[in-house]
Amino acid sequence: MFRKIHSNRDPRDTLYRELRKEFSVYAEKGNNFGKQFAAKYPRLLFGLMTALLLASAVLAVWLHPKMVPPEKVKVKPRSEVLNSSFDQILAAGAALKTTIHLRRQVDSITAKRVLTKADSLTLVQDLDSLQHIRLTLPH
Incomplete structure (x- = not known):
């Protein structure tokens, strides 16, 4: 019941390595597509990044009004x-x-x-x- 289990697995084979072997083809295709798209449309990507930064700033202020510093509390005599x-x-x-x-x-x-x-x-x-x-x- 409590026998030692022996494995013939190569200790260098990890989950990450196996996933990389399986999906490296798709990752390379995606990487190449991203590089080609960035080379072809750099202004579009710059404009998109700027718009996302502005939208993030507006949402941060709009959704979190506590970020705006409150007025100073009047000190009682x-x-x-x-x-x-x-x-x-x-x-x-x-x-x-x-x-x-x-x-x-x-x-x-x-x-x-x-x-x-x-x-x-x-x-x-x-x-x-x-x-x-x-x-x-x-x-």
């Missing part, structure tokens, strides 16, 4: 940055205070053995409020 940062700190503090209050209320409701209809409604509202606070705070 330092006082506005400080005020907005301070407002964010105050908002986070208020959210934390509300979260602590809601958590205590949820814990007290869930500690009960039997919940009334009012307890269930309060619990749902508190959990929704906690979820809303969690989603509105930046991470």
